Amino acid sequence: MSSVSTTSSTGERVLGSLQTVGRSLMLPIAVLPAAALLLRLGQSDMLGQFHWSVIHWDWLASAGNAVFSNLPLIFAIGVALGLTGTEGTAALAAVVGYLVFNAVFQNIIPQVKAADGTFSPDPNITMGVLGGIIIGLTAAGLYKRFHDIRLPDYLGFFGGRRFVPIVTALTAVILGIIFGIIWPPINTGLDALGKGIVFLGPLGAGIYGFLNRLLIPLGLHHILNSYFWFQLGTYKGATGDLNRYFAGDPTAGHYMAGFFPMMMFGLPAACLAMIRHAKFSKVAAGILLSAAFASFLTGITEPIEFAFMFVAPVLFLVHAVLTGTSLAVCYLLNIKIGFGFSAGFIDLALNFNKSNTTNVWLLILVGLVYAVIYYFVFSFFIVRFNLGTPGRGEASTGLSADWILPESQRGPKKVKGETAPVANEAPVATATAEAGAFEDNDTRLAREVIKALGGKENLQSVEGCITRLRLFVNDPDQIDEPRLKSLGASGVLKKGKVVQVVMGTQSDRIALRINRIRKEATPDDVNV
Incomplete structure (x- = not known):
């Protein structure tokens, strides 16, 4: 044992x-x-x-x-x-x-x-x-x-x-x-x-695309990307599909092109499917429309993926398969294009006429086809298996509408009668949440998150990523998942003592404040 x-x-x-x-x-x-x-x-x-x-x-x-x-x-x-x-x-x-x-x-x-x-x-x-x-x-x-x-x-x-x-x-x-x-x-x-x-x-491009999405819950897709984008192949001293593409390599771009149909067309269409089949469509629209636009414009997909990754993992598996097929199809059609940030419209507009970009109009056609596929496939799975996607309710928190909140609405509510800080005056960090009238919202939220995580004594390490908190805890059973969701977490992933809490793009700011609070030594620590 x-x-x-x-x-x-x-x-x-x-x-x-x-x-x-x-x-x-x-x-x-x-x-x-x-x-x-x-x-x-x-x-x-x-x-x-x-x-x-x-x-x-x-x-x-x-x-x-x-x-x-x-x-x-x-x-x-x-x-x-x-x-x-x-x-x-x-x-x-x-x-x-x-x-x-x-x-x-x-x-x-x-x-x-x-x-x-x-x-x-x-x-x-x-x-x-x-x-x-x-x-x-x-x-x-x-x-x-x-x-x-x-x-x-x-x-x-x-x-x-x-x-x-x-x-x-x-x-x-x-x-x-x-x-x-x-x-x-x-x-x-x-x-x-x-x-x-x-x-x-x-086939190789398809396998890479599938694994790229599949590893997102573990946060290991960046390691996989570092090989394909920065190590694979050489051209005039440049290594990796991304570097070679910007160096002008006519063979580069195969391992980036297939992400454009998924990020610009597929996932936004999936958002429409989730809104269409939501019980609370206004809630779903408020959550997903802005996320869909961000995915289309910039290629930032995490707000969408984390919206269904934990409540409907079968959809995430389908999404990973579709991403793999997108890379494979674009490879077969000899579509080559790269990106400096992600596969969104901004990078497409910048690079569509680059000399080593090929068949960019086919890319748009493929994207439209994938929009249709994503919409009907997501619709089928949501209805057939009654999946708890945004706007369909979440029993674990007792919230009738949903538990995935827009980032602007996350965190503890202000106590009636609190006084706001003076304009242009830096917030004063206080010792306890009860005295937190002058703390910024992120610090107030951080204190509530610490409580939901079992208190400071339950935290061994806390790190912030783009969309999630990465934690190593003493006892994962002390984590109050419904409370975390009520604070705006769109999912909690546990692997033994390794825990990830998806808090959106504010995660890095929250992690900094949690670590700052962990260093505080006050008589009220026992209550935090």
Whole structure:
């Protein structure tokens, strides 16, 4: 029995760690939209074709390319920050570590002789963003281990946080040597894997699309994406389907194109189906119409997916299958297009006339077909199995209309007679929720969420992602799910002591406040 318990605990820790890594990848990925916009606008078929006097707009492309050319370093910084709670020392250590690592790595890997007789690193051997992720993980781990280290008095200046960049640099030297030796054969194996996936053609794209959606509840889809978008294949030094697409690779875009029909057409149509079959259509419309528009315009799908993921998991499985078929169909039709942020209208408008975009009009036709498919398939399953999608009621909370609230309506209600803070005056953080008249709404909500999670003593760790809180708790049975739903959570996912609470795009702000409140030491802690 103890062996099973130990194995389960280890598995939960591994899952929690993987989720944390996946979350940390979102910080560096967040810089891509701005970089992609600059890169696209500065190209020769956009603003780059206009020369006004001495102004040449192709400098915009150079600005965007500066980000794409340094993605490994950006990932190193982002991962280190994400894993240490935005500690600047860890970020500095990541910069130092990556620069050292890359210099050593480039000298250890096989060298090729140029026409002038000089030698340079083999350009076909590259770790891409994986090298940055490894150094980011290393810097974060070393920061947690050594940020408060005490050294002998004569070395005291180098103790504490100053020691972290030093030890990271030394570790990076060792890692550079190790990976410089072992990576060339691994690189060959990954190339073979990539060719194997490409060899599978539409089947490979379909499997990727299916797994991309299926892993969302576990938060591991970012790790999968990091391989396909940033590692798969090479073109003029650029690696990954996303990087190669913006570098002009005519073969890139297969692993992004199929998301456009799903995000722009399929899921908005699914929203219409859920509204159509809701018992409380106004409630469903209030929740889903704005989410549908966000999905169409920007490709942000989580507000829709989390609206049915937990109450109707069969719909989520159907959604994952349809996403896989969308990628496969777009591959078969030789539709190629990429995105800097997500597969929404904004990225479609920016890239529809890019030189290596193909069959974009077919993409729109496929999207319209998928809108019809999503509408009728969702309608069938909702009616046939009486699924509890938004607006159809939720018995677990006792709320007759629904339990998925618009973000603007989430959180505890104001107590009658409370005084609002003075205009332009920063809210004052108070010790308890009862004294929280001058706290901002997110802090008030955070206190209520802590109570619903079993109190501060039940929380081992709390992290915020784009749409959810990631928790490691002492006792998952202490979590009050109906209370969390009444506060606006659209779902609670438990895997042993690893818990995810879907709170929407405010999740990161709530997590910051929860961690701030956890550090408070007041006599009222027992009541929180």
